[in-house]
Amino acid sequence: MNTVLHVNEKDNLVTCLKAVAKGEKVELDGKTFIANSDIPKFHKMSIATIKKGEHCYKYGEIIGEALEDIKPGDYVHVHNLASTRGRGDIK
Amino acid sequence: MLKISGFRRENGQFGVRNYLLILPTSVCASDTAAKIAAQVPGAIAVPNQHGCCHIGYDLTQTVMTLEGFGKNANVGAVLVVGLGCEGIQAEALADKIRVSGKPVDFIIIQKCGGTLKAISAGVEKAAKMAALLSTQPRVEGDVSDIILGLECGGSDPTSGLASNPAIGYVSDKLVNLGGTSILSETTEVIGAEHLLAARFADEKERAKFLRMVKECEGRAIKLGADLRNGQPTPGNKEGGISTIEEKSLGCMYKAGVSPFQAALEYAEWVPEKKGLYFMDTPGQDIDSITGMVAGGATVIIFSTGRGTPTGSPIAPVIKITGNTDTYNNMIDNIDINAGKIITHGATLKDIGEEAFNLMLEVCQGRLTKAEALGHREFGIYRIGWTF
Numbered sequence: 001m002n003t004v005l006h007v008n009e010k011d012n013l014v015t016c017l018k019a020v021a022k023g024e025k026v027e028l029d030g031k032t033f034i035a036n037s038d039i040p041k042f043h044k045m046s047i048a049t050i051k052k053g054e055h056c057y058k059y060g061e062i063i064g065e066a067l068e069d070i071k072p073g074d075y076v077h078v079h080n081l082a083s084t085r086g087r088g089d090i091k
Numbered sequence: 092m093l094k095i096s097g098f099r100r101e102n103g104q105f106g107v108r109n110y111l112l113i114l115p116t117s118v119c120a121s122d123t124a125a126k127i128a129a130q131v132p133g134a135i136a137v138p139n140q141h142g143c144c145h146i147g148y149d150l151t152q153t154v155m156t157l158e159g160f161g162k163n164a165n166v167g168a169v170l171v172v173g174l175g176c177e178g179i180q181a182e183a184l185a186d187k188i189r190v191s192g193k194p195v196d197f198i199i200i201q202k203c204g205g206t207l208k209a210i211s212a213g214v215e216k217a218a219k220m221a222a223l224l225s226t227q228p229r230v231e232g233d234v235s236d237i238i239l240g241l242e243c244g245g246s247d248p249t250s251g252l253a254s255n256p257a258i259g260y261v262s263d264k265l266v267n268l269g270g271t272s273i274l275s276e277t278t279e280v281i282g283a284e285h286l287l288a289a290r291f292a293d294e295k296e297r298a299k300f301l302r303m304v305k306e307c308e309g310r311a312i313k314l315g316a317d318l319r320n321g322q323p324t325p326g327n328k329e330g331g332i333s334t335i336e337e338k339s340l341g342c343m344y345k346a347g348v349s350p351f352q353a354a355l356e357y358a359e360w361v362p363e364k365k366g367l368y369f370m371d372t373p374g375q376d377i378d379s380i381t382g383m384v385a386g387g388a389t390v391i392i393f394s395t396g397r398g399t400p401t402g403s404p405i406a407p408v409i410k411i412t413g414n415t416d417t418y419n420n421m422i423d424n425i426d427i428n429a430g431k432i433i434t435h436g437a438t439l440k441d442i443g444e445e446a447f448n449l450m451l452e453v454c455q456g457r458l459t460k461a462e463a464l465g466h467r468e469f470g471i472y473r474i475g476w477t478f
Contacts, residue, residue: 001434
């Protein structure tokens with residue numbers, strides 16, 4: 001079993017199929033990524049540089065935008081990724 | 092030909108269960124209905140929390156939900172129980188259900204003269220119906236008689252990777268064999284609507300589908316809040332789903348790749364033409380399943396990542412998870428482990444076939460885990476105020 005699942009080649013995020021510890025090396029398609037923090041099982045890690053405001057992709061589709069600059073190996077979840085839909089809180 | 096066994100109704104529809112439904116028209120009659128059902132074998136009462144002092148389409152939709160439960164082919168006979176003064180009148184509801192051709196009767200608590208006399212009259216009628224149902228043997232039906240409701244709840248990232256694609260396999264196979272399936276949960280279409288809309292051949296239906304999604308998102312925006320406070324849920328997020336778009340893109344795999352025939356309103360009766368339909372329901376599981384069952388679904392397949400016990404009063408609910416840890420943790424609730432796709436190298440086809448074959452067995456009488464544990468969750472989706 002691979003450590004991560006890269007669903008679509010367009011995706012800048014991958015799903016960790018097991019818990020990944022900070023500093024752990026993650027291999028994907030001949031490239032090595034180093035996790036910048038602990039990432040829980042089935043949560044997401046970045047495999048690209050994503051600037052604040054840029055889109056995050058999974059399933060080859062937009063799943064939201066980066067709330068801050070994201071580096072390869074970063075844990076990506078609600079702290080740095082926001083939905084662009086159903087946002088009644090933004091006027 | 093793949094065969095199932097069940098009950099051919101007077102209107103040609105095919106049920107896989109044969110319940111006697113005790114149907115309260117309002118919250119004021121619900122407790123009495125439950126007391127009648129408790130006395131009669133095979134009788135099921137649904138806990139209706141509504142049915143009075145609502146107006147407009149909110150009232151219409153509640154009537155459609157109760158009427159649809161009565162008409163559902165898994166129900167062999169119906170006893171409607173009304174208080175007498177409520178908005179939804181027992182006799183009128185009984186008349187609507189009677190169109191399906193099955194035995195329907197009603198009692199009114201105020202006319203009976205109180206709880207004790209209503210229970211007495213209700214049990215007398217219900218017992219006769221139960222005896223009648225007991226004489227109906229299962230007969231052969233075809234797999235194309237199945238109306239399958241597709242549901243997901245307590246999702247986590249494994250839902251989109253394993254269990255929902257497995258449900259998509261089941262739905263596509265059923266549709267290809269001439270059956271019917273229903274995708275619901277409009278909230279969980281937000282962010283994936285462009286992909287699903289492309290599968291509507293009928294332009295009018297596609298526009299209706301897109302309007303439903305837009306109106307759903309509009310309701311969240313109108314509340315001035317971030318939808319993410321409620322959707323994805325705290326459990327979705329703990330599991331690893333970050334946004335509604337991510338949740339939706341995983342959810343839509345339940346509908347496989349088949350084309351959509353039409354977009355239905357909540358609890359709208361599924362047309363006779365077979366195929367895949369969309370129904371406008373909330374993402375909340377119980378209200379969603381209730382809407383699909385009211386629309387005629389006779390079996391539900393339900394994927395979960397976090398684990399959930401949910402059943403339905405009159406339809407078997409098959410539970411499937413993509414998360415092996417969840418399967419082991421809630422093994423008394425979950426029928427199929429699609430987590431084997433992630434952890435054991437099982438293929439989507441392996442699990443899809445396992446799920447499809449279990450669905451056939453369930454449509455021949457085998458109880459799902461939710462049924463065996465007596466889970467009968469019921470919830471009417473309200474869209475207006477109570478006055």
